[in-house]
Amino acid sequence: MIQAAPVLDVIFDTDLGVDDAMALLYLHGSPSVRLRGICTGVGNAPVELTTRNTLYMGERFGIDAPVYVGEGVGLDGTNPLPPPALIHGQDGLGNIGPVVKRRQPESQHAADYIAETVMANPGKITVITVGRLTNLALALRREPSIARAVKQVIIMGGATGRHGHSGNVSPVAEANVFGDPIAADEVFGAPMPLTLVGLDVTQQVFMTDDDFDSLRRTAGEVGEFIYQISRVYTGFHREWRGLNGCYVHDSSAAIYAVKPTLFDTVRGQIRVPTTGAGAGQTILSEGEQDWFVSAWQDRPLVDVCVDVDREAVLDEYRTVMARLV
Numbered sequence: 001m002i003q004a005a006p007v008l009d010v011i012f013d014t015d016l017g018v019d020d021a022m023a024l025l026y027l028h029g030s031p032s033v034r035l036r037g038i039c040t041g042v043g044n045a046p047v048e049l050t051t052r053n054t055l056y057m058g059e060r061f062g063i064d065a066p067v068y069v070g071e072g073v074g075l076d077g078t079n080p081l082p083p084p085a086l087i088h089g090q091d092g093l094g095n096i097g098p099v100v101k102r103r104q105p106e107s108q109h110a111a112d113y114i115a116e117t118v119m120a121n122p123g124k125i126t127v128i129t130v131g132r133l134t135n136l137a138l139a140l141r142r143e144p145s146i147a148r149a150v151k152q153v154i155i156m157g158g159a160t161g162r163h164g165h166s167g168n169v170s171p172v173a174e175a176n177v178f179g180d181p182i183a184a185d186e187v188f189g190a191p192m193p194l195t196l197v198g199l200d201v202t203q204q205v206f207m208t209d210d211d212f213d214s215l216r217r218t219a220g221e222v223g224e225f226i227y228q229i230s231r232v233y234t235g236f237h238r239e240w241r242g243l244n245g246c247y248v249h250d251s252s253a254a255i256y257a258v259k260p261t262l263f264d265t266v267r268g269q270i271r272v273p274t275t276g277a278g279a280g281q282t283i284l285s286e287g288e289q290d291w292f293v294s295a296w297q298d299r300p301l302v303d304v305c306v307d308v309d310r311e312a313v314l315d316e317y318r319t320v321m322a323r324l325v
Ligand code: BDR
Pocket: 017, 018, 019, 020, 043, 044, 130, 131, 156, 168, 174, 175, 176, 249, 250
């Protein structure tokens, strides 16, 4: 008898912009995923808009998971950069025009929801974050035991310089980590099973303009939606980066959750400088080396994705989108 694939119970934490929307559709469509709840935060747009976008998508595509509003600023009470309207549009969804949403978010704060749900389901919950790490850090502050109770944490964020990929908002920093480096350093310091899906791999997973055209032709309403929301996003990659297509950041993390064997990882300890020109860098000490500087001493080992089967990841994305037609 064919065994059904084990189902992952997922909490998705997002600053819902364009690539987040694509990742949400993947998690919704994957038969291996049960989406338990969605947490929102500031990043690609203010938290009011990322929440609205999430509720809108839920309504439009029948994604029933409850939505929990998270933080609108980092742990230090500030936002180091304004929302990147140039990349995700003023609305976070590529300026697709007015969207109507009737659904409301839950009243519980995202961090409390994460803490409560992980503690109530020991060893069961996979947390996938594709925005800043503020909500997760707050959950850890409120209930440090979630580090031992969570099944795994998968983070789209950071970069360790593999294949020349070291940063996208500074030469050394990736946006989600830079957005709240204090939160990131706290999360990487918690003793939990954690995998970083950073620019090292997400900038290897590249969707071309032809890929978007083909999704539009083959994936029905979902394909049309992805095409519409991605015009500003691909325009940014073309005009500012000289690329014919775009990086697939957040869906790569979602796909890692379901198909980890498509990625190669190394293990090490991470520190994140929180101030100065190097703020937001994810500095990896591979293995468990002894250094004269003690900052990495006794930090938990985490897995860091360094290589990826790009074609297989894109195939997986296309296959799951076709299920939504
Ligand atoms: C990350 O930053 C956000 O803008 C994207 O959605 C992605 O999560 C890439 O650095």
